[in-house]
Amino acid sequence: MSTATSSPIRLVSIGKRYSGTKALDNVSVEVAGGTVHALVGANGAGKSTLGKVIGGVIRPDDGQLFIDGRPVRYTSPREARIDGIATIAQELSPLPHMSVIENVYFGIEPRRYGLVQWRRLRAQYDDLLAQWGFELNGNVKVGGLRTADKQKVEILRAVASDARVIVMDEPTSSLTSVETTTLHRMIRNLRESGRTIIYVSHFLDEVLELADTVTVLRSGRLVRTAPVAEETEESLVAGMFGAAEAAEHFDKPQRSTAPVVLDVSGLNRKGVLADISLQIRAGEIVGLAGLVGSGRSELARAIAGADPIDSGTIAVDGSTRRIRSSADAIAAGMAFLPESRKDDGLFLELSLAANTTFADLRTVASRMGILRLSVERGKTNSLLKMLSVEPPVSSAKAANLSGGNQQKVLFARWLFRNPRLLILDEPTRGVDVSARAAIHRLINKLAAEGTAVLMISSEIEEVLGLAHRVLVMRRGSIIREFSADPPLEAVMEAAFGLGGGATA
Amino acid sequence: MTSQSSDPVTGGPAVAGEPVSADEANAAVVARRLSQRRIRAQHVRDYGIVVFAIALFIYFSVASPAFATGQNLLNLVNQNATVGIAGCAVTLTIIAGNFDLSLGAIFVLSEVLAAYVAVHWGVWWAFPVALVAGSVMGLINGLLVTKLHVNAFLATLATALSFGGIAAGVTHGGLLITPQGSVFTFIGQTRVIGVQYPVIIFAVVAIILQLVLSYTVFGRHLYGVGDNRNAARLSGLKVDRTVIITFVVTGGACGLAGLIDASTTGSGSSLTAGLAGQLALLAIAGVALGGSSIFGGVGSVWRTVLGVLMLGMITNGFNLLAVTPYWQDIVRGLLIIIAVAISLAVDRR
Numbered sequence: 010m011s012t013a014t015s016s017p018i019r020l021v022s023i024g025k026r027y028s029g030t031k032a033l034d035n036v037s038v039e040v041a042g043g044t045v046h047a048l049v050g051a052n053g054a055g056k057s058t059l060g061k062v063i064g065g066v067i068r069p070d071d072g073q074l075f076i077d078g079r080p081v082r083y084t085s086p087r088e089a090r091i092d093g094i095a096t097i098a099q100e101l102s103p104l105p106h107m108s109v110i111e112n113v114y115f116g117i118e119p120r121r122y123g124l125v126q127w128r129r130l131r132a133q134y135d136d137l138l139a140q141w142g143f144e145l146n147g148n149v150k151v152g153g154l155r156t157a158d159k160q161k162v163e164i165l166r167a168v169a170s171d172a173r174v175i176v177m178d179e180p181t182s183s184l185t186s187v188e189t190t191t192l193h194r195m196i197r198n199l200r201e202s203g204r205t206i207i208y209v210s211h212f213l214d215e216v217l218e219l220a221d222t223v224t225v226l227r228s229g230r231l232v233r234t235a236p237v238a239e240e241t242e243e244s245l246v247a248g249m250f251g252a253a254e255a256a257e258h259f260d261k262p263q264r265s266t267a268p269v270v271l272d273v274s275g276l277n278r279k280g281v282l283a284d285i286s287l288q289i290r291a292g293e294i295v296g297l298a299g300l301v302g303s304g305r306s307e308l309a310r311a312i313a314g315a316d317p318i319d320s321g322t323i324a325v326d327g328s329t330r331r332i333r334s335s336a337d338a339i340a341a342g343m344a345f346l347p348e349s350r351k352d353d354g355l356f357l358e359l360s361l362a363a364n365t366t367f368a369d370l371r372t373v374a375s376r377m378g379i380l381r382l383s384v385e386r387g388k389t390n391s392l393l394k395m396l397s398v399e400p401p402v403s404s405a406k407a408a409n410l411s412g413g414n415q416q417k418v419l420f421a422r423w424l425f426r427n428p429r430l431l432i433l434d435e436p437t438r439g440v441d442v443s444a445r446a447a448i449h450r451l452i453n454k455l456a457a458e459g460t461a462v463l464m465i466s467s468e469i470e471e472v473l474g475l476a477h478r479v480l481v482m483r484r485g486s487i488i489r490e491f492s493a494d495p496p497l498e499a500v501m502e503a504a505f506g507l508g509g510g511a512t513a
Numbered sequence: 514m515t516s517q518s519s520d521p522v523t524g525g526p527a528v529a530g531e532p533v534s535a536d537e538a539n540a541a542v543v544a545r546r547l548s549q550r551r552i553r554a555q556h557v558r559d560y561g562i563v564v565f566a567i568a569l570f571i572y573f574s575v576a577s578p579a580f581a582t583g584q585n586l587l588n589l590v591n592q593n594a595t596v597g598i599a600g601c602a603v604t605l606t607i608i609a610g611n612f613d614l615s616l617g618a619i620f621v622l623s624e625v626l627a628a629y630v631a632v633h634w635g636v637w638w639a640f641p642v643a644l645v646a647g648s649v650m651g652l653i654n655g656l657l658v659t660k661l662h663v664n665a666f667l668a669t670l671a672t673a674l675s676f677g678g679i680a681a682g683v684t685h686g687g688l689l690i691t692p693q694g695s696v697f698t699f700i701g702q703t704r705v706i707g708v709q710y711p712v713i714i715f716a717v718v719a720i721i722l723q724l725v726l727s728y729t730v731f732g733r734h735l736y737g738v739g740d741n742r743n744a745a746r747l748s749g750l751k752v753d754r755t756v757i758i759t760f761v762v763t764g765g766a767c768g769l770a771g772l773i774d775a776s777t778t779g780s781g782s783s784l785t786a787g788l789a790g791q792l793a794l795l796a797i798a799g800v801a802l803g804g805s806s807i808f809g810g811v812g813s814v815w816r817t818v819l820g821v822l823m824l825g826m827i828t829n830g831f832n833l834l835a836v837t838p839y840w841q842d843i844v845r846g847l848l849i850i851i852a853v854a855i856s857l858a859v860d861r862r
């Protein structure tokens with residue numbers, strides 16, 4: 010294998026929009042050859058998107074990518090591969106039913122007369138292992154491997170095809186600490202050989218230990234690119250979150266005397282949630298903060314009966330409930346807005362009326378189960394108007410609405426039932442600014458009327474703006490609790506496992 | 514949350530100090546225009562089939578004077594009644610996001626069992642036995658699909674084989690002649706005010722199923738499950754139970770269709786297996802041709818009625834015009850491809 014020489018990557022004014030929101034906005038970065046260059050940022054800051062632009066996975070809307078000083082415009086990861094750029098994605102995508110060797114050399118097998126030369130292939134594979142100090146049986150099927158080994162396969166595949174630049178997107182998010190150490194050693198070896206690594210991660214300690222240069226992104230914009238030697242975990246967190254943005258701020262009345270609506274105690278789910286206990290009082294908004302994978306959504310789903318639990322009790326209004334399905338949770342007075350409105354929430358092909366009334370059709374039907382369509386229409390229309398859904402027409406199809414309006418329709422479905430507890434997972438994701446503000450005001454109003462609210466958001470400003478209390482999760486546990494209006498840095502440091510109270 | 518007045522808390526369309534740029538206003542106009550075009554495209558799919566059916570009807574009426582006569586049209590519906598009943602019922606299964614290939618096999622086994630009990634236990638037994646047998650077969654399909662998580666396509670393909678085998682076993686591969694001139698053959702062979710009983714039964718079944726779909730909680734649940742199963746479950750619906758019921762209803766309807774056929778022919782025969790295969794295909798083709806989505810969530814019973822009758826119309830009209838049968842099959846096949854392609858093209862926009 011020849012020693013790869015690497016030349017700089019230059020990104021100039023890169024922009025990328027997704028349905029109105031800017032994932033990347035005028036980002037310019039230079040990556041020096043033969044270095045490990047980390048991309049950091051909060052969830053949704055655009056770090057993965059930037060990595061994907063380099064790897065040809067995503068085509069930017071604006072700006073220009075230069076490789077070796079040559080402008081390129083990739084339309085697929087394959088084209089990037091030809092230029093020696095390989096991507097190792099968050100979701101690994103090897104061919105599960107083929108062996109390790111077949112995966113590593115897929116498409117680049119040594120051939121003679123069109124036939125694969127298996128003996129030569131095996132010899133090449135052994136050389137490759139020896140060269141990189143890996144141990145991995147080449148004959149086993151990739152589908153049965155652990156994530157760490159699948160990653161090895163991907164890395165081997167990248168070096169086997171002589172990739173000079175390897176983009177790694179959150180490579181350690183599902184690795185144990187031993188495996189992480191091994192991966193880091195591999196990355197250092199790759200750098201030694203002159204290869205360039207783009208390392209996307211939210212583990213700041215890893216970034217500081219491993220990278221030469223770090224680029225900080227916030228809300229799709231470049232904050233700075235700096236040598237790692239000049240950074241600390243605190244300086245990176247400060248860069249990632251900046252001064253608290255002017256998210257609308259609501260009054261937070263004391264609720265410590267209000268009756269407890271939700272009382273969760275000792276909730277466990279193996280490998281996902283560990284001994285979670287929390288209470289939410291009537292009229293209280295409790296925010297759940299934490300990184301992706303910290304167990305935020307899993308906790309919400311467990312309480313709402315969408316996922317099973319191993320042990321623990323859930324009480325609503327003082328009486329313990331057996332919640333084993335969404336139906337049980339709804340009967341207990343809960344309402345759950347799931348994280349993905351298209352996958353788990355909306356009926357895209359159905360009318361707004363059908364979407365609004367689905368969870369409580371009995372209230373618009375006779376005892377025999379015959380729908381009273383005019384009643385349904387009337388109730389839906391008034392609810393749509395109150396939520397200022399555009400268009401406020403009960404017969405409109407959900408698929409034809411914008412993201413913000415679709416989200417309001419999901420609120421309509423649950424408000425239709427007057428829930429005691431509202432569980433919101435990313436209630437404003439992919440929603441435009443005005444709809445977002447309207448949803449914030451709505452959440453605040455519902456709480457003022459006595460509804461208990463559990464809210465999850467990746468945007469910490471949103472949580473701080475609304476929540477009366479903030480719980481921070483990390484690795485399946487609640488590790489910190491803050492009363493109203495904690496400093497943003499303190500919440501972030503807790504989420505990243507820094508400072509006091511870290512249990513990582 | 515019952516206040517109906519427009520609330521200042523949630524009513525404001527824009528945040529104060531958030532000027533709407535010309536760009537955003539433009540984008541909004543473009544988005545609206547796009548969605549209008551989309552809506553128009555949907556109309557093509559929604560009502561194109563009606564226009565097409567009328568056009569076909571007019572063509573045959575002009576081309577053959579024998580076509581648009583009351584007697585011919587009644588015969589047309591009568592000949593397609595069993596396919597139509599199965600098609601209307603399987604529309605429910607398909608709307609809920611599933612599939613049933615065992616229609617024909619349930620039809621044959623129900624028919625054979627009806628004939629068997631009519632011969633051995635007495636003619637009155639035929640009615641409940643056919644309906645119950647069909648429903649039980651549907652229940653088996655439903656349990657396989659929901660509880661054992663077998664893909665509906667495979668599950669019903671497999672049960673179709675087994676049901677067909679049982680039918681052959683019951684008749685020893687032959688024919689069971691039912692008592693003639695009894696209550697049993699009355700349905701299939703007499704008329705009320707000039708209309709054949711199968712036509713009336715078909716109409717009643719279609720109307721009831723359409724009403725269930727449009728005007729009941731259960732019907733709404735079917736659309737929800739077919740459109741987004743996860744959302745239906747998270748909204749508190751017992752999805753498995755809903756799906757099982759669609760299979761049971763479809764099974765029962767196929768049992769009814771089998772009963773009608775047994776009554777019309779005065780016999781139960783496992784030799785109709787060829788017909789059975791055709792029944793499933795024609796019924797599902799009718800659903801697709803009518804414009805219901807074979808992926809679930811979208812559809813109607815009246816569409817299936819239209820689809821089945823259009824397929825029947827082509828056979829009938831081409832027979833009157835003395836067009837060779839293989840042309841009929843080619844045209845029917847092309848029609849289905851066109852209908853499905855249009856609906857997919859509309860969906861992709």
